[in-house]
Amino acid sequence: xxxxxxxxxxxxxxxxxxxxxxxxxxxxxxxxxxxxFRGMKQSELATAVRFGPDLISAVERGTRTPxxxxxxxxxxxxxxxxxxxxxxxxxxEALKKSRTRHPDWYRNYAKLEAEALEIFHYGNQVVHxxxxxxxxxxxxFTRWRPLYSEETVEKRVADRxxxxxxxxxxxPTQFGFIxxxxxxxxxxxxxxxxxxxxxxLLTLGTRRNITIQVMxxxxxxxxxxxxxxxxxxxxxxxxxxxxEVQGHPRLITDPAEVRAMQERYGIMQTLALRPDASLxxxxxxxxxx
Numbered sequence: 001x002x003x004x005x006x007x008x009x010x011x012x013x014x015x016x017x018x019x020x021x022x023x024x025x026x027x028x029x030x031x032x033x034x035x036x037f038r039g040m041k042q043s044e045l046a047t048a049v050r051f052g053p054d055l056i057s058a059v060e061r062g063t064r065t066p067x068x069x070x071x072x073x074x075x076x077x078x079x080x081x082x083x084x085x086x087x088x089x090x091x092x093e094a095l096k097k098s099r100t101r102h103p104d105w106y107r108n109y110a111k112l113e114a115e116a117l118e119i120f121h122y123g124n125q126v127v128h129x130x131x132x133x134x135x136x137x138x139x140x141f142t143r144w145r146p147l148y149s150e151e152t153v154e155k156r157v158a159d160r161x162x163x164x165x166x167x168x169x170x171x172p173t174q175f176g177f178i179x180x181x182x183x184x185x186x187x188x189x190x191x192x193x194x195x196x197x198x199x200x201l202l203t204l205g206t207r208r209n210i211t212i213q214v215m216x217x218x219x220x221x222x223x224x225x226x227x228x229x230x231x232x233x234x235x236x237x238x239x240x241x242x243x244e245v246q247g248h249p250r251l252i253t254d255p256a257e258v259r260a261m262q263e264r265y266g267i268m269q270t271l272a273l274r275p276d277a278s279l280x281x282x283x284x285x286x287x288x289x
Contacts, residue, residue, distance in 0.1 A: 023094050025062035027071070027087060032060040034078035049073040055146055058247065067146070068092060109242050109251055114166050118233040120176040120265055122224060126183055127197060129160050130167060130175075131204055136197045137161065139189030172209040178268050181217045184285055198286045205279045213272035214281050223267040231258070231265060 035045050042060070046053040051070055058064035068088045075084040113119065121128050126140065137160045141153045148156065166173055184201075187194035205212040215222070230242040241252040241261045252258055273281060 023087075023090060024059075024065050027066045027084070027091070028060045028062045030080075031056075031066065031074060031078065031084070034074075034080055035060075038078060040078075045074070045077065048077045051146070054246070064247070066091065109249070110163065112232055112234055112240065112242075112251075113163065113230075115235045116166070116173055116232045117235060117237065118174045118176075118231075119166075120178075120231040121228070122178045122265060122268060123183055123228045124180040125228065126186070126188065127179065127201065128177055130164055131177065131201060132160060133193070133196050133200050134161060135193045136189055139193055167204070167210075175210045176213075176265075176269070177211065178213045178215060178265070178272050180215050181281070184214065184282060195286060198282055201282055202279055202286070205275065205282070211275050212278055212282075213269065213275055214278040215268060215272045216281075219271055221271065223271075224264040229261055231261060 042056045043053045046056045049070065055064060059066045068091055071084040071088055075082060134157060137157045141148055141156045201212060204210050227245055231239065233239050239258050241258050243250050
């Protein structure tokens with residue numbers, strides 16, 4: 001059986017094993033306590049330190065790393081008298097020691113993905129990571145907010161490319177990708193990067209084990225308005241689903257929920273363009289640029 005994420009949640013911060021998660025959660029709680037003592041709202045603190053309120057919320061919950069520049073800015077605002085600044089060397093050391101092959105919260109899913117018999121994906125914003133070119137992936141991570149360091153960008157790109165080995169395994173995994181038309185029009189990374197990405201889709205879309213379909217923007221009905229998701233058939237033939245919204249990942253194993261997502265995906269397959277028409281649309285988009 002797969003782990004039930006509701007019973008055994010995986011951390012969303014760096015590794016528990018080297019203690020970094022404990023450090024970051026403790027700092028998050030400290031920031032929250034100092035903020036509440038001063039009677040400040042998260043939005044007020046965010047404005048004062050010039051960071052987004054979502055980041056402040058995530059740091060306080062222990063799901064995002066309190067970066068040194070945030071600690072430096074928050075210390076005087078919260079009246080910490082150097083307490084947060086004193087933690088910066090420990091945070092920097094912890095970040096160096098953190099394992100970055102996959103974020104810890106992603107590792108369970110990454111293992112499932114690598115061993116899956118089938119993977120079906122619906123995407124409404126960008127091309128799926130398994131199909132991305134190196135330049136397209138780098139453009140995404142470079143423009144991520146809050147900003148990643150150059151080192152983190154390169155590690156994330158390398159990790160994403162390494163995942164694509166699943167496309168080459170034998171016997172092959174069966175793949176199905178449904179993209180919203182807008183995701184194919186968005187020129188992430190600029191014209192040349194976009195062209196290269198579209199050409200890669202055309203190449204991969206001809207493989208016998210990969211099906212690419214496009215949901216036209218003009219389509220008048222849609223069974224899924226809840227965002228992107230993946231459906232996987234694990235090597236033990238159990239079907240699971242995976243979603244990730246605003247940095248909050250969820251591995252879904254409940255049979256009823258998975259069946260509902262399967263139903264939505266099946267309807268989208270009938271509403272989307274056929275695979276040959278979808279590749280023809282990609283060719284037209286490429287020709288129009």
